Amino acid sequence: MSRLSGTLLCLVLAIILLSGSFPVGESAIGVNWGTISFHRLKPSTVVDLLKDNKIKRVKLFDADPGSLTALMGSGIEVMVGIPNEMLAALSSSTDASDLWVRQNVSRYVVKGGADIRYVAVGNEPFLTSYSGQFQSFVVPALLNLQQSLVKANLAGYVKLVVPCNADAYESSLPSQGAFRPELTQIMTQLVSFLNSNGSPFVVNIYPFLSLYGNSDFPQDYAFFEGSTHPVTDGSNVYYNAFDGNFDTLVAALNKLGYGQMPIVIGEVGWPTDGAIGANLTAARVFNQGLIKHVLSNKGTPLRPDAPPMDIYLFALLDEGAKSVLPGNFERHWGIFSFDGQAKYALNLGLGNKLLKNAKNVEYLPSRWCVADPSKDLTSVANHLRIACSAADCTTLNYGGSCNEIGAKGNISYAFNSYYQLQMQNAQSCDFDGLGMVTFLDPSVGDCRFPVGVNDHKSSLAFRSCRRWTTIWTSILGGVWFFLML
Numbered sequence: 001m002s003r004l005s006g007t008l009l010c011l012v013l014a015i016i017l018l019s020g021s022f023p024v025g026e027s028a029i030g031v032n033w034g035t036i037s038f039h040r041l042k043p044s045t046v047v048d049l050l051k052d053n054k055i056k057r058v059k060l061f062d063a064d065p066g067s068l069t070a071l072m073g074s075g076i077e078v079m080v081g082i083p084n085e086m087l088a089a090l091s092s093s094t095d096a097s098d099l100w101v102r103q104n105v106s107r108y109v110v111k112g113g114a115d116i117r118y119v120a121v122g123n124e125p126f127l128t129s130y131s132g133q134f135q136s137f138v139v140p141a142l143l144n145l146q147q148s149l150v151k152a153n154l155a156g157y158v159k160l161v162v163p164c165n166a167d168a169y170e171s172s173l174p175s176q177g178a179f180r181p182e183l184t185q186i187m188t189q190l191v192s193f194l195n196s197n198g199s200p201f202v203v204n205i206y207p208f209l210s211l212y213g214n215s216d217f218p219q220d221y222a223f224f225e226g227s228t229h230p231v232t233d234g235s236n237v238y239y240n241a242f243d244g245n246f247d248t249l250v251a252a253l254n255k256l257g258y259g260q261m262p263i264v265i266g267e268v269g270w271p272t273d274g275a276i277g278a279n280l281t282a283a284r285v286f287n288q289g290l291i292k293h294v295l296s297n298k299g300t301p302l303r304p305d306a307p308p309m310d311i312y313l314f315a316l317l318d319e320g321a322k323s324v325l326p327g328n329f330e331r332h333w334g335i336f337s338f339d340g341q342a343k344y345a346l347n348l349g350l351g352n353k354l355l356k357n358a359k360n361v362e363y364l365p366s367r368w369c370v371a372d373p374s375k376d377l378t379s380v381a382n383h384l385r386i387a388c389s390a391a392d393c394t395t396l397n398y399g400g401s402c403n404e405i406g407a408k409g410n411i412s413y414a415f416n417s418y419y420q421l422q423m424q425n426a427q428s429c430d431f432d433g434l435g436m437v438t439f440l441d442p443s444v445g446d447c448r449f450p451v452g453v454n455d456h457k458s459s460l461a462f463r464s465c466r467r468w469t470t471i472w473t474s475i476l477g478g479v480w481f482f483l484m485l
Contacts, residue, residue: 027294027307029348030057030077031316031335032267035064038320038392038421039338039453041358043070046317049340049358050076054350059266059312061123063104071114079118079161079266079312080104082141084125084134091140094147101148105158116158120266121145124165124204126183138162139189146197159199162190163266166205166245169252173233174244174302177251184256191258200309203249204267207241207286212275212327219277224289236301242268242290247302262309269314269335272343274328276399280446284344287313287335295349320392328394339363339453362454369419369429370412372436377411383431384414391417395447402447412442413449420452 033046041049043066050058051074059079060067071078082090082100089096108114121142125134142160149155168187171177179187194201207222218229224240231238238244246263253261270286271278290311299306318334336342340358347353371377387393393414395402402413415435422428429435443449 026297028057028310029055029291029294029350030059030079030310030312031055032059032061032312032314033067033316034061034319034322035067036319036321037317037338039450040455041317041338041340041361041453042455043067045340045358045361047071047074047076048360049336049356050074050316052356052359053348054352055348056350057310057312058316059120061120063100068104068108068114068116072108073112075115077115077117079120080116081120081123081163084122084130087122087125087134087137087141090121090144091137094144097141097144097148098151101145101152101154105149105154106152109154109158118159118161118199119145119149120161120163120202123163125162126168126180126186127165128167128180132182135183135186139186139193142190142193146193155197159197161194161199161202161264161266163202163204166203166249168203169249171248171251173231174238174247175233175236175251177248178255179252187252188256191253191256191261195258195261200262200264201249201253202264202266203246204314205242205245205265206268207245208270208278208329210241211277212329223286224293225285233301238301240293242293243300246308247300250300250302265308265311267312267314269333271329271332272334273332273401274324274330274394274397274399278329278332278399279401280344283335284346287346291347291349324394328397328400331392331394337448338450364420364424364452364454366441366451367424367437367439368412368442368449368451369415369424369435370438370442371408371415372434373408375434377408377434380411380431380434383434384411387414387418387431391421393417402444405444405447409442409444409447413447416442416449420450423452423454 031050047070055076057077058071059081061081062083063080068078068080090100105116105119109116122134122138125138142162145160146155149158149160168183169177169179191201211217211219211222218227221227221229221241224242227239231244249263250259253259268290270283272280272283294307294311297305297307313335315333315335317336317340318332318338320331320338322330324330334343335346335355336358339361342355342357346355348355391414394400396410396413397403402409405413415429415431419429429437441449
């Protein structure tokens with residue numbers, strides 16, 4: 001390179017840094033693949049679903065061997081997750097981090113293997129509701145894992161990140177964004193680490209939760225169609241919550257001296273059921289608006305022409321066994337239902353105009369368990385509580401797609417959910433003689449009575465996880481029926 005061309009390059013870089021602008025880069029659309037489900041598709045079926053929809057990036061919440069094995073040779077870039085509960089062990093021992101890297105990264109990053117690009121160290125570990133439970137483990141775990149990646153000769157290829165919830169920062173206006181005071185020191189350490197190792201800052205942004213948790217939140221501000229309640233911040237005007245939230249993070253990073261740090265959206269989406277405002281139409285409008293907005297490369301007021309590096313939609317599939325503590329909508333974030341069927345028309349901007357459904361799904365036989373219309377159902381409450389403490393009945397609650405199918409419909413839906421969970425075992429439709437098997441689909445309008453997926457391994461594997469949610473689903477799901485009947 002000539003001295004003149006080198007001088008020009010330095011001048012260009014200086015202008016970029018001083019102006020706060022960024023080289024234009026095209027955002028990539030990926031998805032979150034969660035597996036907390038009663039009816040789990042085979043991993044190979046999910047990978048085929050990703051490939052058919054030309055999805056080249058996927059984020060996992062753990063290092064599930066079945067998922068990683070299925071991803072081998074697919075050409076799909078992978079972000080592997082480490083659960084928060086593992087951070088303490090990884091922060092205290094390089095032996096533990098070495099072992100984790102060997103078992104969950106090195107063994108898959110081989111010729112023809114899984115293309116693991118990121119390891120997500122924890123998932124929203126600074127969440128306010130955790131009360132600092134995982135906070136002190138994050139940076140030590142990062143340092144140990146980085147050492148382990150270096151030993152494995154993978155540090156130049158696999159990058160460590162920490163997905164953060166948007167509650168890590170706060171402000172009434174985007175330009176005044178700052179990390180929570182108690183996080184300032186650890187965020188400074190984290191961002192310094194990320195910068196030194198060429199890693200992006202990963203953040204989860206959920207306009208739906210802002211709308212769900214605040215009755216005064218302007219509904220149109222949650223979407224991308226323009227708002228009658230824009231936020232004016234000096235010379236900048238924000239017409240949607242996503243941009244406002246994103247720039248609040250940009251301002252917070254800038255306060256720490258890292259205003260140029262690349263940002264990845266680890267989770268963003270809209271649920272289709274389980275709450276008022278969670279429906280198919282809203283989810284389609286939000287996700288399509290988001291994709292169009294991001295792929296336009298317009299960026300935001302604080303980062304014009306520089307959209308996020310990558311965006312991972314939340315989620316690929318519904319997860320019918322997730323905890324409902326945040327709300328019943330937690331089980332309904334998928335752009336596909338649990339069986340890989342598209343819920344609504346969506347153009348991901350990846351080459352297909354519409355979503356393509358999963359192929360070769362192995363369903364159980366087309367039969368359902370419903371309430372026997374000839375029986376007296378006055379003593380059904382205890383059966384409903386049992387059924388809904390084990391299976392998913394969240395669509396029956398207020399705001400759900402099955403909320404208006406009537407008392408008998410509620411009973412049939414609960415019976416069928418339990419029946420499918422039990423792999424259509426004949427005894428599971430007995431309910432002391434109140435249930436009966438039918439071969440006529442009892443679905444009504446938008447209320448779909450599901451048929452389970454024939455995957456014994458995943459269904460049985462989940463049942464140990466079910467113990468963690470049984471009590472809460474009983475309280476929030478089963479007891480609800482006492483009020484309805």
